[in-house]
Amino acid sequence: MKTKKSLFDWIKALLIALLIALFLKAFVIETYTIPTTSMEKTLQVGDFIIVSKLNYGPRLPMTLLSLPFFGNSFYLKWLQLPFYRLPGFTSIKRNDVIAFNYPMNITVPIDKRTPFVKRCVALPGDTIEIINSFLFVNKKSQSEPENAEYNYAIKTNGIPLDEKKLSQWGISEGGPVDNLNNYILNLTRKIADSIRLMKNVKEIKQWMEKPKDAFENYFPYSEEFPWNNDNYGPLLVPKAGQIIKIDKVNIAIYSRIISVYEENKLEIKNDSIFINNKYARTYKFKMNYYFMMGDNRQNSADSRAWGFVPEDHIIGKAVIIGFSSNSALGFFKGFRWNRFLKGIN
Structure with a gap:
């Protein structure tokens, strides 16, 4: 009898724990691991981030027939609820780092589409424009994220760049071009200024696409709007009721x-x-829309490539890096202590 009661207590405790976990996942927080460099250096590959659903209000589950804790892989489309968001304690602000469902995945339900994490740079009703890689919203120049990265072309006097120094700066993209005299590196403006002071560096300048170059790769893919990564818009971001x-x-x-x-x-x-x-x-317009960009400004597939993010695709605000590890070095050896419980700005 005692054994049966003990087993019942264990099952009861597990069910309660499961219900709490389901509640937290549906209405409070979501977690993701960053898989790409599109948000470097704000977010790095291997960052395990926590997304708050309370900030903007939890989006009620839309696909009811699905298995939780298995990503977006196991679900049935038979029972879909319309979009509804509970009240939050704040609204989306410019420069918030946001998790959302990739809007181009139209073959699957909205809440089962691939999660993306980008920075919101323009709100409903804003007009966005990018001129020579500099961002303007409503004709006002916008301050860059502290760790925003750009592509730089570097020429040396024949002496290679200090690889140890580059590693210390966490430079993970780019490298020598043709020979060791020339490099293309992905850098923050601060690091670019430091490289500019090196004695073996003859020239360093930001590489960017010229106006009208490669427009067929960028939303809205039209000759009437020949935009690209570095020269884009002006573009009105739609607002509900507009x-x-x-x-x-x-x-x-x-x-x-x-x-x-x-x-x-x-x-x-x-x-x-x-x-x-x-x-x-x-x-x-029936809904609000948002314009998202990666902090790795010239190496990010974002709203410049596929357009607006509808409000019903918003998951929540990325608030903290739980932990981070460089998988190439193994979890423990590659553990980044300087990113442990670090806030996301």
Whole structure:
């Protein structure tokens, strides 16, 4: 009898622990491991980050038939709930580092799409523009994240750069080009200034795409908007309730919002636009949208590449690095003590 009661108590404790864990995962926090360099040096590969769902308000689960704690792999689409977010204690601010579902994964439910982590650089109603890699919002120059990185071309006098010094600075992308006289390195502006002072460095300058170069790789992939990583916009970020004029030119920017995110029937016939079988010259947005960029500004697939992030894709605010490890060195040897419980700014 005592054995049965003890077993029952164990099962009861496990169920309570499971319910608490499910509640925390659904409404309080989410955790992710950073897999790419797109947010360096703010976030590094191997950072285990904690995302708060309370800041902006928890998004209620949308896909009810799914197994928790198994990523986004095990679910059924049969039962989908509409988007609803509980009240939070703050709204999204410019420069918040945010976790969201990748909006281009349209073959899977919204809350099961691949999670991305980027910096929000523009809010609903903002107009964003990038000129020679410098960011402007509503025609005002924006301060850069402290650890934002850019690509730099470096020429030396024939003496190679100090590899030990580069390693100390945590330079992980780039290297010699053609020969040891020339390098392309991914650097913060502060580190670039330090390299500029080295006696063996003849020249260092930021590498960037010229206006109109490679526009076919960047949203909205149109000759009418020949934008790229370093020269982009101006672009209006849609706001819920905002009404804009639409035409055969700017429909390239807003067609995905109208037809995919806001689920309207969109047709273009003889340069005329029809929404839900009605001729349209204006459109009123149903949701708020955000523009995201990686801090590794020239090596990040972000809103410049695939456009706006709808509000129903927002997961939460990245608030703290729980721990970090360089997997190439092994967990314990590669443990980064200077990133343990470090806040994310």
